[in-house]
Amino acid sequence: MRWDALRTDAPADARPRVPSPPVLFEQRAVTRTFDTPEFRGMTFFEVQAKSIINRVPDASRVPFRWTINPYRGCSHSCVYCFARKSHTYLDLDSGHDFDSKIVVKVNAPELALKELAAPRWRGEHIAMGSNVDCYQRAEGRYRLMPGILTALRDAANPFSILTKGTLILRDLELICQAAEVTDVGVAVSVGCADQQLWRELEPGTPSPQRRLEVCAAFAAAGLRCAVLMGPIVPFLSDSPEQLDATVRQIAAAGAASVSPIVLHLRPGAREWFLGWLGRQHPSLVPRYRGLYGHGAYASAAYQKQVTEHVRALAEHYRVGQGAPSPRKRGASPALRANPRSASPAASRGARWPGGPSANTPAADRPAQLRLL
Numbered sequence: 001m002r003w004d005a006l007r008t009d010a011p012a013d014a015r016p017r018v019p020s021p022p023v024l025f026e027q028r029a030v031t032r033t034f035d036t037p038e039f040r041g042m043t044f045f046e047v048q049a050k051s052i053i054n055r056v057p058d059a060s061r062v063p064f065r066w067t068i069n070p071y072r073g074c075s076h077s078c079v080y081c082f083a084r085k086s087h088t089y090l091d092l093d094s095g096h097d098f099d100s101k102i103v104v105k106v107n108a109p110e111l112a113l114k115e116l117a118a119p120r121w122r123g124e125h126i127a128m129g130s131n132v133d134c135y136q137r138a139e140g141r142y143r144l145m146p147g148i149l150t151a152l153r154d155a156a157n158p159f160s161i162l163t164k165g166t167l168i169l170r171d172l173e174l175i176c177q178a179a180e181v182t183d184v185g186v187a188v189s190v191g192c193a194d195q196q197l198w199r200e201l202e203p204g205t206p207s208p209q210r211r212l213e214v215c216a217a218f219a220a221a222g223l224r225c226a227v228l229m230g231p232i233v234p235f236l237s238d239s240p241e242q243l244d245a246t247v248r249q250i251a252a253a254g255a256a257s258v259s260p261i262v263l264h265l266r267p268g269a270r271e272w273f274l275g276w277l278g279r280q281h282p283s284l285v286p287r288y289r290g291l292y293g294h295g296a297y298a299s300a301a302y303q304k305q306v307t308e309h310v311r312a313l314a315e316h317y318r319v320g321q322g323a324p325s326p327r328k329r330g331a332s333p334a335l336r337a338n339p340r341s342a343s344p345a346a347s348r349g350a351r352w353p354g355g356p357s358a359n360t361p362a363a364d365r366p367a368q369l370r371l372l
């Protein structure tokens with residue numbers, strides 16, 4: 001790997017004399033690698049990141065400009081994950097390495113505290129979980145999110161979290177505290193409620209039903225939780241019966257909204273997913289070629305059909321009817337200490353998650369959110 005000789009326990013003559021390490025990490029950033037019994041088959045690379053609040057490229061079709069990602073790689077092992085290609089930037093592969101070799105930015109909480117207090121920071125909305133899941137299994141060991149959330153709360157900085165992980169419930173109280181002083185969005189990702197398909201597509205995640213229990217727990221605590229219904233996988237999770245069952249369970253969980261997202265296949269994810277499809281469902285490969293061609297997105301007609309179907313189901317099952325009302329925040333000490341968080345710039349992107357819901361007019365939606 002690109003940084004193998006940057007380990008602090010490596011002999012001096014093993015360290016590189018020429019190219020510097022990736023700019024994302026400090027010199028000698030990797031402290032150690034290890035395999036642990038409780039994370040069998042996984043390796044963690046602890047790094048000192050240079051920064052933690054990252055700007056989203058202007059070309060990205062997402063409704064936010066800034067992200068925090070304390071991890072790279074993801075043990076959820078979702079066969080469709082769009083973030084797979086990012087692992088190749090570190091000389092790791094986008095397949096098994098992405099699932100099992102996890103980069104941990106161990107100084108993420110300290111960086112968040114520092115960067116949120118910087119005079120140049122304008123208090124804009126920050127999205128988390130938009131690349132890899134910040135509540136994947138590694139978070140149970142490293143506990144980076146409590147420190148990050150505390151920094152966001154104390155700065156009264158608006159943020160959102162998208163997750164498939166039930167570990168977020170550990171931080172429920174902290175997230176509720178933050179919601180008292182700033183805009184907070186929470187969403188869980190549930191593409192399909194089918195148990196067998198879940199085991200095939202997302203083998204490292206909690207079940208869809210457990211994720212919907214997270215949604216219900218947030219609703220019970222008085223905090224709205226959206227559901228990103230994605231990805232909807234063509235010819236595998238898009239039957240009328242499957243869509244009906246999923247939306248019905250989403251409604252029963254007290255979701256504030258449901259936003260359907262059809263599978264997209266960007267480079268890196270495309271090769272891994274189509275390889276899996278060829279092994280598990282070879283008869284579908286020609287149909288995928290017809291639906292996607294050489295692009296990343298299913299045809300516009302297919303996306304419209306699925307979105308309209310989910311919208312009708314959401315209306316039928318009255319998704320959002322039983323959700324808590326949006327919180328009204330008082331002028332807390334934290335908010336008064338950081339008035340910039342109430343600026344128009346701070347509220348940009350506050351609709352995420354769950355972004356445009358099934359009830360949002362089509363003209364107001366991005367062509368396809370790239371979030372899963």
